[in-house]
Amino acid sequence: MVAGVLLAARSASAIVLNRQDPNSIKQVASVIAHGMMSYYSGNTTGGTPGLLPGPYYWWEAGAMWGSLIDYWYYTGDATYNDVVTQAMLFQTGTDNSFMPSNQTKSEGNDDQGFWGMAAMSAAEVKFPNPPDNQPQWLELAQAVFNSQALRWDTSSCGGGLKWQIFAFNNGYNYKNSISNGAFFNLAARLGYYTKNQTYFDWANQMYDWVESVGLMSPTYQVFDGTDDNLNCSQLNHLQWTYNAGVFLLGASVMWNQTTGAEQANWEKRIRGIIAASVVFFENGIMYEVACEPQGNCDTDQLSFKAYLSRWMAASSKVAPFVIPLVSGWLQTSAAAAAASCSGGTDGVTCGTKWTVNAWDNTWGVGQQMSALEVVQGLLINGSAGPVSNLTGGISRGNPAAGTGGDGAPGAPTTAITTGDKAGAGILTAVVLVGLIGGAW
Numbered sequence: 001m002v003a004g005v006l007l008a009a010r011s012a013s014a015i016v017l018n019r020q021d022p023n024s025i026k027q028v029a030s031v032i033a034h035g036m037m038s039y040y041s042g043n044t045t046g047g048t049p050g051l052l053p054g055p056y057y058w059w060e061a062g063a064m065w066g067s068l069i070d071y072w073y074y075t076g077d078a079t080y081n082d083v084v085t086q087a088m089l090f091q092t093g094t095d096n097s098f099m100p101s102n103q104t105k106s107e108g109n110d111d112q113g114f115w116g117m118a119a120m121s122a123a124e125v126k127f128p129n130p131p132d133n134q135p136q137w138l139e140l141a142q143a144v145f146n147s148q149a150l151r152w153d154t155s156s157c158g159g160g161l162k163w164q165i166f167a168f169n170n171g172y173n174y175k176n177s178i179s180n181g182a183f184f185n186l187a188a189r190l191g192y193y194t195k196n197q198t199y200f201d202w203a204n205q206m207y208d209w210v211e212s213v214g215l216m217s218p219t220y221q222v223f224d225g226t227d228d229n230l231n232c233s234q235l236n237h238l239q240w241t242y243n244a245g246v247f248l249l250g251a252s253v254m255w256n257q258t259t260g261a262e263q264a265n266w267e268k269r270i271r272g273i274i275a276a277s278v279v280f281f282e283n284g285i286m287y288e289v290a291c292e293p294q295g296n297c298d299t300d301q302l303s304f305k306a307y308l309s310r311w312m313a314a315s316s317k318v319a320p321f322v323i324p325l326v327s328g329w330l331q332t333s334a335a336a337a338a339a340s341c342s343g344g345t346d347g348v349t350c351g352t353k354w355t356v357n358a359w360d361n362t363w364g365v366g367q368q369m370s371a372l373e374v375v376q377g378l379l380i381n382g383s384a385g386p387v388s389n390l391t392g393g394i395s396r397g398n399p400a401a402g403t404g405g406d407g408a409p410g411a412p413t414t415a416i417t418t419g420d421k422a423g424a425g426i427l428t429a430v431v432l433v434g435l436i437g438g439a440w
C-alpha cells in the first residue's frame, strides 16, 4: 500500500530534467538511483552484501557501487553510503584485493578491476572512510593494482594482462582491452593520488603495450581483444563504449600529471580517443554501436554506456580542454537518457536506447546505471576534482597491499564446473564466436 502510494507520487513528479538547474539534475538522479537500488537485496536478511541477483554478475555490482560513490559525490545525497560501504567491504576477500573465494573461480582481471576502480573513486572523492580496523579505499585500490601487476604476462605478445586470472577458465588466452585498460586507469589514478612514480611507470608501460599490439589503433579506436595463442597478431575489432572511456580517463589523468612534450603526447591521445568515439553517438546521443541497433546487447553490455559517461565527465575535471569536446555529447545524451526513464509500472523505469527519446520497453540495472551516470555527470562543473595525498586526501594507503599472489587464500584450487561458468565475468560475444572473421 505504502509502496504503491510512493510509486504513484514518484511517477506523478515524473522525470523532467532541467539541465540548467542542479536541483533538477539531483532530483532526477535520485529517482534513477532509487530504481537501480530496487534490484538490490544484499543488505536484507538472507542476502549477501555486495551481490546483485542473477542475471547480474559480480563485476556489475562492483560497477554499481562505483556509480553510487559518484552519486554521493555529485549530489551530496548520502542515502546509500552505508549500503555501499557494507557491500564493498564484504567483497574484499582475504587479501583485500577483491578476490573473494566465492568469485575467484570465474573472476577475470576486468571484473576485479571494476571493484578496484570503485574503491579508487571512493578515495578520490573522500567518500566516508571505512572503520579504522577495516581495509581502506586507497589500500583496496592498491591491492587490486599490485595483484594485477604480478600477472603481467611476457609469455606472449610482449606483455599485457590476460583476460582471465586462472588458466582453467575460458578466455585465459585472450588479452582484452578492458582488463588492460582498467589496470592502466587504476595505475594513472594511483599515481595521481600518491605521486608514487612506480604507478606512472606502469601506466606508461601498459599504454605502450596496448598500442604495440594494436588494441589501441593508430587512429585511437579501442578494439575488444586479441588471442595470445596467435601472439596477438589478430584483433577482434568490436568497439565498446567502456573501452574508449577507460583509456580516456587514464590518459586524462596522465595529462594532468605531466608537462612539456610528455603532456602534449597525452593530449594528442586524448583528442584522438574522443574523436574516435564519434562512432558511439547518433545525433549526439550515446549508443552501444556493437549491439544496440540489432537489439542484442547482453546483460553486461547494457551497462557499458554508464562507464563512458562516467569517465568522459571525470576526464573533463582533470583535463579541462576536454570540456568543450565532450559536453555537447553528454548534455544531449543526458536529456535523451532522462526521456527514456518514463516506463514500467513506476513510470520512471529507464530504457536501453536513448536514441528513441522515449522508453523502449526494457529495464534493468544496466539501464538505470547508464542513465544515472550520464545525468549526474552534468554536475561535474560544480564538483570538486579528485583529491590526492597532497590536496586533502583522507584515505590510508598500503603500498604492499595485495602482493600475496594468486596462491593467496581465496584462490581456487579446482577447475570450474559448468554451474560455476554461469558466473563468468564480462563476456563480449567475441570469445564465444571465436576470433575468426571477428569483424566489426
Ligand SMILES: *[C@@H]1O[C@H](CO)[C@@H](O)[C@H](O)[C@H]1NC(C)=O
Pocket: 048, 090, 091, 100, 101, 102
Ligand atoms: C559466499 O557464499 C556463501 C554461501 O552462499 C555466503 O554465505 C557468503 O556470505 C558468501 N561470501 C561472500 C563474500 O559473498
Ligand SMILES: *[C@@H]1O[C@H](CO)[C@@H](O)[C@H](O)[C@H]1NC(C)=O
Pocket: 156, 157, 158, 212, 213, 231
Ligand atoms: C610476439 O609478439 C611480440 C610483441 O609484439 C614480439 O616481440 C615477439 O617477437 C613475438 N613472438 C613471436 C614468436 O612471434
Ligand SMILES: *[C@@H]1O[C@H](CO)[C@@H](O)[C@H](O)[C@H]1NC(C)=O
Pocket: 256, 317, 318, 319, 320, 384, 385, 386
Ligand atoms: C588537474 O586536476 C586537478 C583536479 O581536478 C585540477 O585542480 C588541476 O587544475 C588539474 N591540472 C591541470 C593542469 O589542469
Ligand SMILES: *[C@@H]1O[C@H](CO)[C@@H](O)[C@H](O)[C@H]1NC(C)=O
Pocket: 146, 196, 197, 198, 199, 399, 400
Ligand atoms: C610505490 O609503489 C610501489 C608499487 O606498489 C611500491 O612497491 C613502493 O613501495 C611505493 N613507494 C612508496 C614510497 O610508497
